[in-house]
Amino acid sequence: MGQAMDLPFTVIGGYLGAGKTTLLNHLLTNTAGMRLAVLVNDFGSVNIDIDLIQSHDGETLSLANGCMCCSLVNGFAQAIGEIEKRAGAFDHLVIEASGVALPAKIAQYGQMYRLPLDGILVVVDAEQVRTQAENRYVGDTVLRQLAQADLLILNKTDLVPSEDLESLRAWLAGLAPGTPLIESVRSEVPLEVLLGARGDCGKGRGPAPEQQGQDHAHADHNHVGTYRTWTLERATPLTRAELEGLAAGLGSDIYRAKGFVHLAEDPDRRQVYQQVGARWSLEPGAAWGASSGHTQLVVIGRAGAATPEVLDRLMASAMPLASVA
Amino acid sequence: MTDRIDRREFIKTTVGAAAGALVAAHLPAGAAEPQAEASQGAERIFRGGSIVTMDDARKEVQAVAIAGGKILAAGDEAEVMKTRTDATQVVDLGGKTLMPSFVDAHGHFMNAPQIVKWANVSGPPVGPVTKIADIVTVLQDHVKKQGIKKGDWIIGYGYDRSNLAEGRELLASELDPAFPDNPVMLIHSSNHGAVLNSAAFKAVGYDENTPTPPGGIINRVEGSNKPAGFLMETAFLPIFGNMPQPSERELLDTLHEAQQIYAAAGVTTCQEGATHAKDLAFLRKAADQGLLYLDIVSLPFILEVPALVREYAPDFTGKPNDIPDEAPQAFGSYRNRLKLQGIKFTLDGSPQGKTAFWSKPLLTPGPGGEENWRGQPLFPPVQVTAALAQVYAKGIQVFAHCNGDASIDMMIDGARAAGVKADEDRRTVIIHSQFQRPDQLEAYAELGFSPSYFTVHVFYWGEEHVANTGIERASFISPMKSAAAKGLVCSNHSDFSVTPMDPMRMMWSAVVRTTRTGRVLGPDERIDRWESLKALTTNAAWQIREEDRKGKIAPGMLADLVILDANPLTVETDRILGIKAVETFKEGKSVYKRQPA
Numbered sequence: 001m002g003q004a005m006d007l008p009f010t011v012i013g014g015y016l017g018a019g020k021t022t023l024l025n026h027l028l029t030n031t032a033g034m035r036l037a038v039l040v041n042d043f044g045s046v047n048i049d050i051d052l053i054q055s056h057d058g059e060t061l062s063l064a065n066g067c068m069c070c071s072l073v074n075g076f077a078q079a080i081g082e083i084e085k086r087a088g089a090f091d092h093l094v095i096e097a098s099g100v101a102l103p104a105k106i107a108q109y110g111q112m113y114r115l116p117l118d119g120i121l122v123v124v125d126a127e128q129v130r131t132q133a134e135n136r137y138v139g140d141t142v143l144r145q146l147a148q149a150d151l152l153i154l155n156k157t158d159l160v161p162s163e164d165l166e167s168l169r170a171w172l173a174g175l176a177p178g179t180p181l182i183e184s185v186r187s188e189v190p191l192e193v194l195l196g197a198r199g200d201c202g203k204g205r206g207p208a209p210e211q212q213g214q215d216h217a218h219a220d221h222n223h224v225g226t227y228r229t230w231t232l233e234r235a236t237p238l239t240r241a242e243l244e245g246l247a248a249g250l251g252s253d254i255y256r257a258k259g260f261v262h263l264a265e266d267p268d269r270r271q272v273y274q275q276v277g278a279r280w281s282l283e284p285g286a287a288w289g290a291s292s293g294h295t296q297l298v299v300i301g302r303a304g305a306a307t308p309e310v311l312d313r314l315m316a317s318a319m320p321l322a323s324v325a
Numbered sequence: 326m327t328d329r330i331d332r333r334e335f336i337k338t339t340v341g342a343a344a345g346a347l348v349a350a351h352l353p354a355g356a357a358e359p360q361a362e363a364s365q366g367a368e369r370i371f372r373g374g375s376i377v378t379m380d381d382a383r384k385e386v387q388a389v390a391i392a393g394g395k396i397l398a399a400g401d402e403a404e405v406m407k408t409r410t411d412a413t414q415v416v417d418l419g420g421k422t423l424m425p426s427f428v429d430a431h432g433h434f435m436n437a438p439q440i441v442k443w444a445n446v447s448g449p450p451v452g453p454v455t456k457i458a459d460i461v462t463v464l465q466d467h468v469k470k471q472g473i474k475k476g477d478w479i480i481g482y483g484y485d486r487s488n489l490a491e492g493r494e495l496l497a498s499e500l501d502p503a504f505p506d507n508p509v510m511l512i513h514s515s516n517h518g519a520v521l522n523s524a525a526f527k528a529v530g531y532d533e534n535t536p537t538p539p540g541g542i543i544n545r546v547e548g549s550n551k552p553a554g555f556l557m558e559t560a561f562l563p564i565f566g567n568m569p570q571p572s573e574r575e576l577l578d579t580l581h582e583a584q585q586i587y588a589a590a591g592v593t594t595c596q597e598g599a600t601h602a603k604d605l606a607f608l609r610k611a612a613d614q615g616l617l618y619l620d621i622v623s624l625p626f627i628l629e630v631p632a633l634v635r636e637y638a639p640d641f642t643g644k645p646n647d648i649p650d651e652a653p654q655a656f657g658s659y660r661n662r663l664k665l666q667g668i669k670f671t672l673d674g675s676p677q678g679k680t681a682f683w684s685k686p687l688l689t690p691g692p693g694g695e696e697n698w699r700g701q702p703l704f705p706p707v708q709v710t711a712a713l714a715q716v717y718a719k720g721i722q723v724f725a726h727c728n729g730d731a732s733i734d735m736m737i738d739g740a741r742a743a744g745v746k747a748d749e750d751r752r753t754v755i756i757h758s759q760f761q762r763p764d765q766l767e768a769y770a771e772l773g774f775s776p777s778y779f780t781v782h783v784f785y786w787g788e789e790h791v792a793n794t795g796i797e798r799a800s801f802i803s804p805m806k807s808a809a810a811k812g813l814v815c816s817n818h819s820d821f822s823v824t825p826m827d828p829m830r831m832m833w834s835a836v837v838r839t840t841r842t843g844r845v846l847g848p849d850e851r852i853d854r855w856e857s858l859k860a861l862t863t864n865a866a867w868q869i870r871e872e873d874r875k876g877k878i879a880p881g882m883l884a885d886l887v888i889l890d891a892n893p894l895t896v897e898t899d900r901i902l903g904i905k906a907v908e909t910f911k912e913g914k915s916v917y918k919r920q921p922a
Contacts, residue, residue, distance in 0.1 A: 076562075077563060108539050109562075112539075112559030138706065
């Protein structure tokens, strides 16, 4: 218990049948080099390609791509213990909440092991959620799950006519105001949106020097036009107030932001910035050392979303990199 | 399912000894029982006291003869004495009371091996602690008795500030002088928190730099950030989860003491009421090594069924949650004193923890401060219904933990969907059944549900229930009178180790229904003493399909008996709580004898 693990974790919640397990299977087979530890309620439902399974030992399943799947059947403590045994072997922990669990409660379980919470993703069955919300047994639980999300993943949108989808979006926006909503079919959402890119922005690890350049924010469209990415780079230090303004101002079209910050109040070392929906954190990282301090953030949002005003403003207020050096 | 016990008893009593070979052919190896041989006469005859039979046909007799582990005769003394031979020992009860020993209707036997290694720092009536100094004394005695060495953990259970005259949390610094070299953990009565001493904080790595996790509490020393002693919820649970576990050998070595908790209370059939795969492996080992002298009824937990299938039916090729066709054969008969009786479902949590599942919100906020909180089901209804359908289809008996009325509704829905009817005699036991609604009793009758109530809750948490649910709902908690009026067979339990193994308190609570403050909660649901004792004997036996061998004194029944120092049917009501077991017999063999004070 003494030493806390430096392993960010994500909770995947949502009512039974929403697509949590499909999402997990999708993640485990499209890891983009990220080594995931996944805690699941029920092994039976995880349908991992047999070729990928390296070993199956009791309640853990080791995969050839460096991932591990661990059943929660013997309790959370034991599952975390399995992961602690292999501390350093994983980049990210994903915890599948049961269909009736309140994901914020599960997030507390992770936090009590002093793991940093990346975010709470709640998968929503586009076809069923409104019926589920009226169910006499689980309706209040479904509504609480929605309200606890940092990111909502509205899944199975292909099963719903577009006019229903429109009213569904409005209904969800009323229940979870300001929470970004990602739409998906068969839970196919890229890993970098769900969990962030592999630790290249992690503590102490900076980008390659050639990536340093002039202050700019550029945008890319990727994943066949489903997502839009902005990269903010600037040499001018950000004040804490500016950063808080950025975090609060990204808006519900932005799913995630990740990177490191050159903070005016603590200029000698990196600050690792993570944001999922409205939840964000800033943790001190390694000293800049030989490289000069600068901010680099990757922001991922909805395709077609306008560049958040706050991003534009930060660019406008920045001095060119050359004049700082 | 094939009801082995009923059939066995039927054959035995109607066809007689000549059918022995036939009976044996129906039984798995190791399940054969000692036969009462009338021709050899009584081994022992009890007389000279009150003999309470728990048989409605004849409530009291003058004498009882036993032989071969069974009741040979019960009735008028002159008649029973006819079974006497030169070898018969005649026991004079000296005015004490003999009755059938108790059947644990629901509890967790696997908590017993653990608890005997822990110190009891509870307040009355569970333990002796009323002030901080008592805690230190109890722990010092425990260290001596258990031979705890320097550096070893000292663990206590039942700690609760509300029992302390000081009215505040115990501090680490108050334990440190007596226990400088042993880590001490005193687990809170809710099991959600603990007090640690300084050595324990060091052992778990908690210090002034430890942040309080969200959803947790770490009391700090005034004017500093140093942990003061008391921890709760998320600050405690990971510590508890990482505690060093006793080895299997150490646990096996505690089994005598563990069974003595039951035997000393006059209980000879214990329930392991939510058995995990590893616990079942442990109990099987205990049984195979001959370490069990009381009967243990195990209910494998539904979530463990896939693991059990993997272990005990490795060649089974069904889907992950399927149950093999042969599985029912594993249930219903003892092997070296261990039997599986049914599968345990758990639909909700506890009312005192506000994790039970009600249809209407509580009057107080939820455990996380939630408004309009009515608890939650532990599993989605469709999953419960599917799993019930599977278990019912295999003919395996269902034991379902339901505390709130909404979880009971889910159970009713599930059983109806599975097409269950009362006349199928499935004996679905609804464990706790505490906050059921009056209208649900009708459904119990329709579906053949049998409630196992928990009336000591009225005493321990009755006032909390009034505050949380209001007087009307709280007054209908464990409605034994109304259930009996519908013809339901009701048992009563202590949920050991949630409350102590104390049948006399269970009986008393069903009779008086008073809270800790003396309020009578639900006076209309009070039952008479006879019915209250039946809930602990013959009715509890019925729920595990052993009513033809346990829970009554009548010829052919097992000689599972207890001698009590007073008659619970006739003493003043308040004296019921003080009645003690003097001697307990399992199939005629003495398994507990009270040491003279």
